[in-house]
Amino acid sequence: MKRGESSGTVPATHVRAGGQVTARRTLPEETPVAMVYDGTTHAVMMASPADIEDFAIGFSLTEGIVAHPEQIAACEIVAHARGIEAQMWLTGPRAEALSARRRSLAGPVGCGLCGIDSLEQAIRPLPVLHGRGPAPSIGEVASATDRLCEWQPLHDRTHGVHAAGFLMPDRGMILAREDVGRHNALDKLVGAMARQGLDPGQGAFVLTSRVSVEMVQKCAMAGCAILIAVSAPTLHALRLAEGAGVTVAGFARGGGFDLFSHPERLEAEFRHVA
Template sequence: MGYEPRTVTRIQQESKKTLEDFVVQECPVALVYNGISHVVMMATPTDLVEFAKGFSLSEGIIPNLHALYAIDVQHSELGVVIEMKIASSAFVQLKLQRRQLVGRSGCGLCGIESLQQFEQQLPQVATAFNPHWLNQIEPAVKNLNRHQPLTALTGAAHAAAWVEQGEIKAIFEDVGRHNALDKLLGYLAIQNIQVAEGFVFMTSRASYELIRKCAQFNIAMLATISAPSTLAIDLAEQAGLTLASFCREKRFALYTQIQQES
């Protein structure tokens, strides 16, 4: 479900009211590759297969879904464990990273040894930017709210949507923005959706890890409701990714140079 009922006391001036409210779920999700625990993420425990596949691809752990042989989701009182069997070549590369990632926020930096390593991790986007996507931001904004049931109930979830022709074709929600994006990316990979046909639209700010994950998937444009960070702008420019933020029905702000469709 992604949410649980909890008792809350609402206080307004001199009045108090006790009632049942819905609160977004958040729990530890351990991603295990070939028997080795790689990372523990704090996430909303929904769409976990999409999440695990999207994370594995967006972090470069596997080059494609053919390198993921098996996946098993196990729930317990402590949280969720997702066991994955990946190709030996991918597992060797994973071990060579020598990174300690348990408890990280999805930032993708914890444990790297130098700034040079960080710079080398950024992929280059080969997908051509389509200028017509800019005209599709407004209809996507208009329709966004009705596609967010978890946010409507709890007010505490981020959403990542896939937009084609101004229509929201898929959307995933999570307490973490990077988790929501990984769920969406996993869905795109599972469905073999052509990323040249659309763009990612997110309800969050534009942070650098979102840029990196989109670039890893060869996605040419990211649009966000809230503001970008300076690093997100810089990395979007380096990756050749178009970044539009402060997206509203009648306006948005472009932070990277637009490359015309070839």
């Protein structure tokens, strides 16, 4: 297995009631990725070693370190023996703001809030997303996670990673990113969209995970008002979604979904199918 690749094949022994057999398994890789701003490490995340520039830009946007990609003056990806550094240099005002708000997120892939400096930072103020904007149809929401499956080559090889995709009404799934961490996959998607000039307000984010607090936070910070997930939201995530104006559709699989917050974005479609 080569270092820096997103997956590798290893020997394994399949053990079943009827006996055992030697086999080989393709597994996902994960590596430490350091977000370095103006020479200082701000966060270290365990992530898949692919699409790192997308990850760096998306993380910077969803964590509120920058408001626009243009506030990152330069970004260089540097590979080391023990991991990867995303070295970024910020414009003056953003650098000053960051120094007043340090966060260190070193921790496992399952946690997007590890190591923060205070409880207040865990539930930070979010922008409120007003208006309806373009919304996918009921059928598009119900089939969204099935469409996302078509954008998951790493998952097909390893069965061990998450994905986040962007669904546009009448266009379907137009972009997706994968990672061992669900919040990393969303950051990579946000960064890829920013680099391609795609507006998150013109569609919906689709997740292969549950909807936890940090997923709603990142969705609101990115300016996407609709969040579709294959699994459940937490109660706290729904409270945040209600306050931030985010429509949350959970359990989106098998041709249906549960709508939990801000149904008004899909109300007209509900009236049509009633």
